[in-house]
Amino acid sequence: MTGGPVLIRDACPTDHALGHIGLYTQLTDAPPMPLEQYTAFLKAHSETGGCVLVAEVDGQLMGCATLLVEQKLIHGGRPVGHIEDVVVDQAARGQGVGKALIEALVQRGKKAKCYKVILDCSEHNTGFYDRCGLERKGVCMGVYL
Amino acid sequence: MTGGPVLIRDACPTDHALGHIGLYTQLTDAPPMPLEQYTAFLKAHSETGGCVLVAEVDGQLMGCATLLVEQKLIHGGRPVGHIEDVVVDQAARGQGVGKALIEALVQRGKKAKCYKVILDCSEHNTGFYDRCGLERKGVCMGVYL
Numbered sequence: 001m002t003g004g005p006v007l008i009r010d011a012c013p014t015d016h017a018l019g020h021i022g023l024y025t026q027l028t029d030a031p032p033m034p035l036e037q038y039t040a041f042l043k044a045h046s047e048t049g050g051c052v053l054v055a056e057v058d059g060q061l062m063g064c065a066t067l068l069v070e071q072k073l074i075h076g077g078r079p080v081g082h083i084e085d086v087v088v089d090q091a092a093r094g095q096g097v098g099k100a101l102i103e104a105l106v107q108r109g110k111k112a113k114c115y116k117v118i119l120d121c122s123e124h125n126t127g128f129y130d131r132c133g134l135e136r137k138g139v140c141m142g143v144y145l
Numbered sequence: 146m147t148g149g150p151v152l153i154r155d156a157c158p159t160d161h162a163l164g165h166i167g168l169y170t171q172l173t174d175a176p177p178m179p180l181e182q183y184t185a186f187l188k189a190h191s192e193t194g195g196c197v198l199v200a201e202v203d204g205q206l207m208g209c210a211t212l213l214v215e216q217k218l219i220h221g222g223r224p225v226g227h228i229e230d231v232v233v234d235q236a237a238r239g240q241g242v243g244k245a246l247i248e249a250l251v252q253r254g255k256k257a258k259c260y261k262v263i264l265d266c267s268e269h270n271t272g273f274y275d276r277c278g279l280e281r282k283g284v285c286m287g288v289y290l
Contacts, residue, residue: 020218021218024218024219027219028219028220029219029220029221030218030219030220030221031221033218033221033222037222038218041216041218041222044216045216048193052218066218068215070213070227070229071186071189071190072229072230073165073166073169073175073178073183073186073197073211073230074169074172074173074174074175074230075173075174075175076174076175076176076178077178077182077186082215082227084215084217085217085218085219106288106290109290110290114290115289115290116287116288116289116290117287117288117290118265118285118286118287118288119285119286119287120263120265120282120283120284120285120286121283121284121286122283122284123283123284126284126286129286130286133288134286134287134288135286135287135288136284136285136286137265137285137286137287138265138266138267138268138284138285139265139266139267139268139271139281139283139284139285140263140264140265140281140282140283140284140285141263141264141265141266141271141274141275141279141280141281141282142261142262142263142264142279142280142282143251143261143262143263143278143279143280144260144261145251145254145255145259145260145261145262
């Protein structure tokens, strides 16, 4: 990683050209997405109260993470924040970028009046999230369709 | 439970008077919610492609469960289904109501083109979800705000 400060900010349409979608290939299957679809996603997502944050260093995207805000019928209608799709570029790992992204999303969850923020991760990533202030709450179960 | 068949259907505004919110008190903190807020939730939720299903037996609500459909930037924009807030009335447990709800939500996830359906649960509920066809995928971490 270059030596500049880490800027955490909301993703915007110009991040498409900066390779935002390409970052996700370090996490999972992430084929290129047309700019129009990317822009529509960011707009629709922010309208639900959530956000997509990116970590920028010297004009390059070094990480990203998403907060999904879920409205509820329980807890008097207070929402839950779901942290999703956290990636830090392999060239920038171990330098606090991931922790800065998670802490920023937890703050966004507070601002959105969420009563909790949760995420699912693999067993070997629990130590990282523990250092970000999250605790083990349960088991994630799933089925691929 | 009375002996009639189990009808799984989408929740609708009249379920407010049938005690839908009251069912959640068997799961967590769920204070009464005004009808207007309940109706607005159902409308907004269905507009995102998700659903709230209820299980009705002889005109009474015996269970409910929610599918949240999350759009993604990964996987070519295919969504993920999140199963949330599963409750079966204590008078109706062990009679297949929960399994019917989960299976219906997985089918709704398929219909919404989700590439997977996931949920978070406590360790002691993993056996139930395993019998519904879901597998252990990871750890849920969280922080209360």
